[in-house]
Amino acid sequence: MxxxxxxxxxxxxxxxxxxxxxxxxxxxxxxxxxxxxxxxxxxxxxTGQSGGWDAVLGARGAKLQLVLNAIFHLEASPGNIPFDDYEAIGTNRAVAAAVPIAVGDNYRGYRLVGTLTNYFDVEFAKAQRFQLVPGGRMFEDGYREAVVGSFVAQKLGLKVGSEFQPYHGLNFDPKTQHEEVYVVVGIMEPSNTPADRVIWIPLAGLQNMSGHDAAAANDVSAVLVKLRSPLAGQQLDMLYNRQGNRLTFAWPIAKQMADLFEKFxxxxxxxxxxxxxxxxxxxxxxxxxxxxxxxxxxxxxxxxxxxxxxxxxxxxxxxxxxxxxxxxxxxxxxxxxxxxxxxxxxxxxxxxxxxxxxxxxxxxxxxxxxxxxxxxxxxxxxxxxxxxxxxxxxxxxxxx
Amino acid sequence: MALLEIMDLVKSFRGPDGTVHEVVRIPRFTLEARSQVALSGASGTGKTTFLHLIAGILAPDAGSVRLDGTNLAELSESARDRLRATKIGYIFQTFNLLQGFTVLENVLLGMSFGPGADRARAMSLLERVGLGERLHHFPRQLSTGQQQRVAVARALANHPQLVLADEPTGNLDARNAREALKLIREACTENGAALLLVSHDRDVLNSFEHTASLGELNQVASLRGGAQ
Incomplete structure (x- = not known):
C-alpha cells in the first residue's frame, strides 16, 4: 500500500x-x-488461403504469379491456355474437380472473372461455401449476368438489378469500355477471401467480350484444381512441370505463398x-x-x-x-x-x-x-x- | 535508566577542500523519559547534526547514542531506520511535509514505516491538532501554522518515546509560534513522549523548566571559541 x-x-x-x-x-x-x-x-x-483449391494450372511461367492471379486475383495472368487443357486435366482421374477461369476485364478497377457456376460449389474453407445475399441468384451461362463480391458491391454500390458495362484490361481506363451491358443478379455474402473483391460472370461472357481476340475466344487464363490425394499432386507436377514445357502446375498453393513470405x-x-x-x-x-x-x-x-x-x-x-x-x-x-x-x-x-x-x-x-x-x-x-x-x-x- | 544517553559523541565532516571539520563533540548528555528539555543553540552550533545523530540519520564517528537502552551506533542503517520510525518523532523547522501528499497521507505514510498505517489514529491526531476539516488538503493549501500542526501530528503518529524538534517555531509568526509550542508540549505529554527541542528563540527557551545550552555541551574548540 x-x-x-x-x-x-x-x-x-x-x-x-x-x-x-x-x-x-x-x-x-x-x-x-x-x-x-x-x-x-x-x-x-x-498461406492458408487457397479458396479450397489444391493447385492451379496455367501458362508456362512463375508458379507464384499463377497463384497470385488465379487465387488472389492480383497480378496479371502469365498467359492463356487452350480450353483443351482444361478438359484434359478435368478428366484426369487424379483430379476431383477442375474449374476454368478467365480474366482480362474490369469494372472501375475491380476484376471481372469469368468462370463456371461449379466454382461456387467448392468449399473455400472447411465447411464454408460461398453464399448469396437473399434476393439474389447465381448467374446463368449464356446470359450477361454477374454475381458481385461483397466488397465490390459495397464499394461500387451495386445491387441486384444494377447494370454495368465492363472495361477492357485489368486496370481501369474510362476509354476502354466494352459494349456489353451486364446485369447484377446476385451479391455474395462476405467470405473474407479474395473472392469478395471480384465481379463474377459466365466464362463464355468474358471469353467473347467485344474487342477480345476472336482466335483466343476458347482460351482460359487458368484452371483451378482440386486433387483426390496429395500423391496426385506429385503425379501432375511431374506431368506438367518436368515432362511438359508448355504449362505450369502450381502445387501446393500454400507453398508458393510461403516462398513469397520467405523472400520478404x-x-x-x-x-x-x-x-x-x-x-x-x-x-x-x-x-x-x-x-x-x-x-x-x-x-x-x-x-x-x-x-x-x-x-x-x-x-x-x-x-x-x-x-x-x-x-x-x-x-x-x-x-x-x-x-x-x-x-x-x-x-x-x-x-x-x-x-x-x-x-x-x-x-x-x-x-x-x-x-x-x-x-x-x-x-x-x-x-x-x-x-x-x-x-x-x-x-x-x-x-x- | 535515562531514555536517551549520549556518551563521548563525535561527528566530523570533510569540507570541499578536503579538510576535516569537527562539528559535534559532546561528552555526555541524558534525557529522561517523558521529560521536556529545550536546548539553546545558535546557528552553526551543530544542533541539526546533533539531532540527526540522535535520530540515527547520521552515524557518529565515535561515541554512543543509547535510546531506550539500544546503542544506535551498533545498529545497521536499516535497523536505525526501523528504530527511528518506531521510537522517534521528528519535527523540522521547515516542516518537511511531502507536498504531493494530502494531510492525511502525510501522517499515514509516516506510520507505514513504523507499526503500520492506522487511519483512525491518524484522523484522531489531526483532529487533535485542529485539522479534522483539512484531511484531504495538500500542504500548499494550508497556512504555515497549519503545516506545522500536520508535522506535529505526523511526529506523534507512531507513539514515539522521543520527539525531536528542530527550531519548530522558526518559520512561524509570534502567535502561531506560541500556539505551535503549546501544541507540541501538550501532545507530547498526552502521548507520553519525551521532548528534546532545539531553539535559539529566547521566548521559547524561557517557557521550559529544563533547558541546556548546546554551545556549552558541545566541546568543539572552534564553536566554543565563539565563532558562531
Missing amino acids: TLWLIVRRSLYQHLLSTLVTGVSIALAGGLLMSVWVVKNQAHATF GWFDSVLELVAWLVALVATGAVLASLYNSLNSRRRDIAILRALGARRRTVFSAIVLESATISALGMAGGFLVYFAILSGAASVIRAQTGVVLDPWQPAAVWLWAPAALIGMGALAGILPALKAYRSEVADGLAPES
Whole structure:
C-alpha cells in the first residue's frame, strides 16, 4: 500500500513527464504488437488461403504469379491456355474437380472473372461455401449476368438489378469500355477471401467480350484444381512441370505463398528491429525522465528516509514507478495497436480481399506488455540506485 | 535508566577542500523519559547534526547514542531506520511535509514505516491538532501554522518515546509560534513522549523548566571559541 501510494502520488506530481513517457511507451508497444500480429496473421492468412483449391494450372511461367492471379486475383495472368487443357486435366482421374477461369476485364478497377457456376460449389474453407445475399441468384451461362463480391458491391454500390458495362484490361481506363451491358443478379455474402473483391460472370461472357481476340475466344487464363490425394499432386507436377514445357502446375498453393513470405522475411526482420528500437528509445525516455527528476525529488526522498523508509523502500518505489509508467503506457499501447491494425487490415482487405482480425487473441498481447514493463522496471534501476545512495541529511538541508 | 544517553559523541565532516571539520563533540548528555528539555543553540552550533545523530540519520564517528537502552551506533542503517520510525518523532523547522501528499497521507505514510498505517489514529491526531476539516488538503493549501500542526501530528503518529524538534517555531509568526509550542508540549505529554527541542528563540527557551545550552555541551574548540 505504501509503495503504491508513493508511486501514485509521484506519477501525479510529475504528470507531464508521466504522460509524455507513457505515450512513447504506448507508441512503442502498439507498434511492436502491430508488427508481430500483421506479420503472423498475414502469413497465416495468405498461406492458408487457397479458396479450397489444391493447385492451379496455367501458362508456362512463375508458379507464384499463377497463384497470385488465379487465387488472389492480383497480378496479371502469365498467359492463356487452350480450353483443351482444361478438359484434359478435368478428366484426369487424379483430379476431383477442375474449374476454368478467365480474366482480362474490369469494372472501375475491380476484376471481372469469368468462370463456371461449379466454382461456387467448392468449399473455400472447411465447411464454408460461398453464399448469396437473399434476393439474389447465381448467374446463368449464356446470359450477361454477374454475381458481385461483397466488397465490390459495397464499394461500387451495386445491387441486384444494377447494370454495368465492363472495361477492357485489368486496370481501369474510362476509354476502354466494352459494349456489353451486364446485369447484377446476385451479391455474395462476405467470405473474407479474395473472392469478395471480384465481379463474377459466365466464362463464355468474358471469353467473347467485344474487342477480345476472336482466335483466343476458347482460351482460359487458368484452371483451378482440386486433387483426390496429395500423391496426385506429385503425379501432375511431374506431368506438367518436368515432362511438359508448355504449362505450369502450381502445387501446393500454400507453398508458393510461403516462398513469397520467405523472400520478404528480411523485411519482417527490419520492421521488428525498428519496433524494438522504438521500444528501447521509449524505455530510455523513462530512464532519462526519472533520472532528471531526481534532483526535484531529493527532498521528498530524504523526508521519506527521515520518517523511517529504508533505502530499499526508496529503491523499490522508483523501480515500481518506472514499471508503472510502462504498464500505463502499454494500456495505451493496446489502443495504438487496435488503431494500427484496423488501418492495416482495412488496406490489406481493400488490396487483397484478405481480412486480418485485430481482435484475434495473440501471444504478443501477453509477452509484449511483459517485455515493455520489464524493460521499464530495468530502466528504473539506474535512477533508483542514485536515490538509494543519496544521504538523508543532504536532502534535508535547507534549500537556498 | 535515562531514555536517551549520549556518551563521548563525535561527528566530523570533510569540507570541499578536503579538510576535516569537527562539528559535534559532546561528552555526555541524558534525557529522561517523558521529560521536556529545550536546548539553546545558535546557528552553526551543530544542533541539526546533533539531532540527526540522535535520530540515527547520521552515524557518529565515535561515541554512543543509547535510546531506550539500544546503542544506535551498533545498529545497521536499516535497523536505525526501523528504530527511528518506531521510537522517534521528528519535527523540522521547515516542516518537511511531502507536498504531493494530502494531510492525511502525510501522517499515514509516516506510520507505514513504523507499526503500520492506522487511519483512525491518524484522523484522531489531526483532529487533535485542529485539522479534522483539512484531511484531504495538500500542504500548499494550508497556512504555515497549519503545516506545522500536520508535522506535529505526523511526529506523534507512531507513539514515539522521543520527539525531536528542530527550531519548530522558526518559520512561524509570534502567535502561531506560541500556539505551535503549546501544541507540541501538550501532545507530547498526552502521548507520553519525551521532548528534546532545539531553539535559539529566547521566548521559547524561557517557557521550559529544563533547558541546556548546546554551545556549552558541545566541546568543539572552534564553536566554543565563539565563532558562531
